[in-house]
Amino acid sequence: MLVPRRVLWAALLVWCGVLALALLAPSSAEQSALVEHVRDVGLRLGFSPETATPVRAEFLANAAILAPVSALGSLLWARTRWQDWTAIAFVLSTGVELFQGLFLSHRTPSTVDVVANTLGGLAGALVVEVVRRVRRRSA
Template sequence: MGAITLDRRWWVRALAVYTVFLAVVLLSPGSGAQSSSVTSFVDVAHALGISPELATQARGEFICNALILMPVSALGSMIWPRTTWRDWTAWAFVIASSVELAQGLFLPARSATMVDVVANTLGGLLGALVVAALRWCGGLDKLDHR
């Protein structure tokens, strides 16, 4: 498998589109779509034979919360390669804390929890680590910084 080479502008556009999507999802007044996503995730886990004791609603929500922030740090790592996984973990914590604070203060139908902050921060770490691992293995070439 060859190395991935894409123009930096592509990564910037992808991050901008994903950021808008994320803002709409995380700052919407209700969490109905997210709840159904977690339920679908748990249903798939059960269909794959994962026991109901392991594939719970709470675990599904934690995993979905981690996965939702992974693209931010992964795309950001592609755009700003000098930013380390530590930096992205800190940024993920700041972003997650800000979102939860906004949800708690301005969106009464949403629940702001520290578990979501932890899950989102973990997702930020994992996204940056995936890109770092791909770079280390030679799976990603340097970006074309046009």
């Protein structure tokens, strides 16, 4: 069953709005609380405290926030490839980090965030690509 394009568009616009609020907020207090929650989930799943660190939780959260953009974008624009979405994620992430560094005094830009966001963009697009290939083979 295919999802109607208007639903994909709505989901993409809502997610981009959430991203804008999170990534361009003047402070990162809420984001830090989310990182702690991700870490706690890891601990409850059985990861050791040495594995489920705040640094790793932040990396995973940063990867996860851009994956829906590239996944939804891949569904909306079928001709874009995973390589395109990886580049788009890199450019967007770099732009956000530069904005934070230049205009948000209580935020700290990070190249690690750029790497995580870029990997998230890659992951979202790859999931769609893999599903498409599996569906083609089974058809």
